[in-house]
Amino acid sequence: MHNNLVNIYKDYIAIIGAGISGLTLGIFLKKQNIPCIIFEKFPSISEYGAGISISRNGQKVLKEIEILDKLKLISGNPKNAYFISNNKEITSFAIDHVTTSRKVLHSILLEKYLALNGEIKFDHELINIDNQKKLLSFSNSKNLYVDHIAACDGIKSICRNLLSKDKLDPVYSGYSVWRSIINEKQNDVRFYLGPNFHVVTYPVDDNKTSFVGAFKRLKSTEESWRTLGNYNELRSDIPGYILDKYPSIKHNKEIFKWGVYTRTDMGNMYMDNITFLGDAAHPIVPFMGQGGCLAIEDSYIFGKLLIKYRNDIKKSQSIYHDIRYSRVKKIRDDSLNQATFNHLKNPLLIYIRNLLMKYTNIIHILTKKVWDYDPKKEIANINNQ
Numbered sequence: 001m002h003n004n005l006v007n008i009y010k011d012y013i014a015i016i017g018a019g020i021s022g023l024t025l026g027i028f029l030k031k032q033n034i035p036c037i038i039f040e041k042f043p044s045i046s047e048y049g050a051g052i053s054i055s056r057n058g059q060k061v062l063k064e065i066e067i068l069d070k071l072k073l074i075s076g077n078p079k080n081a082y083f084i085s086n087n088k089e090i091t092s093f094a095i096d097h098v099t100t101s102r103k104v105l106h107s108i109l110l111e112k113y114l115a116l117n118g119e120i121k122f123d124h125e126l127i128n129i130d131n132q133k134k135l136l137s138f139s140n141s142k143n144l145y146v147d148h149i150a151a152c153d154g155i156k157s158i159c160r161n162l163l164s165k166d167k168l169d170p171v172y173s174g175y176s177v178w179r180s181i182i183n184e185k186q187n188d189v190r191f192y193l194g195p196n197f198h199v200v201t202y203p204v205d206d207n208k209t210s211f212v213g214a215f216k217r218l219k220s221t222e223e224s225w226r227t228l229g230n231y232n233e234l235r236s237d238i239p240g241y242i243l244d245k246y247p248s249i250k251h252n253k254e255i256f257k258w259g260v261y262t263r264t265d266m267g268n269m270y271m272d273n274i275t276f277l278g279d280a281a282h283p284i285v286p287f288m289g290q291g292g293c294l295a296i297e298d299s300y301i302f303g304k305l306l307i308k309y310r311n312d313i314k315k316s317q318s319i320y321h322d323i324r325y326s327r328v329k330k331i332r333d334d335s336l337n338q339a340t341f342n343h344l345k346n347p348l349l350i351y352i353r354n355l356l357m358k359y360t361n362i363i364h365i366l367t368k369k370v371w372d373y374d375p376k377k378e379i380a381n382i383n384n385q
């Protein structure tokens, strides 16, 4: 152990992971000069070819940290979403999502954090935590004392694995996902619903489109951003009439497949000196496109609470849990149910679903509470109490 190093960060909030939640939290803390440092296991921010869609609940926070306008300039800004079942349009409605690539979102967040003189240590993979002593150990043999630990280390969170009493392995959900960024121009969002599958496509910028195809599959697929597949495999899982609308995908070398896994709910968003944010707090299946937005909301709420109760982290943790837990649990549960709704195969149920989508405002009802949520109001409510 390097004794000269261990105490340098003892007054800092240590943020584990430079993903969406870690960078967003870092920005809020740096804006108020709260000492913080981000530790990221990779040598640079991750740049996997994947899209992400940010609904207005997430956008409210990005606006507050002054990156929304820049993001919009270089992203897709679709104005309509179309729902297609059995190759026929069922319905469409207006949307105000920003759809972009994960690489662009991460880069803009990092740029903002660095502009605030944010400190980040790459090549720092956390491997152990002494939660009582607030001591972090990294694979590069560094051991550092910190003031508090913000676990922002994503779906496979080591913080969660080390500290959770529940040591159950993740369980394959029965769904796998194909994803790719393809050279196709598209201005809107399209949802293709079919028996045992659904496909979502949206623009990530003026020339490229994100393709995500989820399908039921008994045999589990690896849970990895980097597992490459090929066009023939993709075509055996997703109907050709959809793929033929995106001809460039046939020649795309970067078609990835991802096994969707579920994890047990920890029932709490903090544990002693560690607070969980984003996927580390509430691992979620991607069928409502809300994991990243919830990560952004978490960072806003926890960041604002740390600023408000600067000398009382315990109070921040407890209010953070009270505000966040029921919302993230509901969306987490609903995300899994969404796949069932999308993948219906009984013709009568498909007919009823499509009628409901076409002639009622069921989609608005289902999305309103999720997208209209305003994390700023939550904090304003506390300030008024």
Ligand SMILES: Cc1cc2nc3c(=O)[nH]c(=O)nc-3n(C[C@H](O)[C@H](O)[C@H](O)COP(=O)(O)OP(=O)(O)OC[C@H]3O[C@@H](n4cnc5c(N)ncnc54)[C@H](O)[C@@H]3O)c2cc1C
Pocket: 016, 017, 018, 019, 020, 021, 022, 039, 040, 041, 042, 046, 051, 052, 053, 054, 124, 125, 126, 127, 152, 153, 154, 155, 156, 157, 158, 177, 179, 212, 258, 277, 278, 279, 280, 286, 289, 290, 291, 292, 293, 294, 295
């Ligand atoms: C196919 C798919 C589509 C999706 N689409 C959407 C969408 O449209 N909209 C949406 O809102 N969400 C979407 N999501 C969900 C979204 O990607 C995640 O919920 C979001 O990235 C979570 O952010 P996070 O900060 O918790 O974790 P991440 O962004 O995953 O960041 C975790 C960071 O921690 C680092 N890390 C991990 N372990 C360690 C360690 N031991 N030490 C140090 N660093 C570590 C990682 O390298 C990474 O940089 C989708 C997910 C999938 C799989």
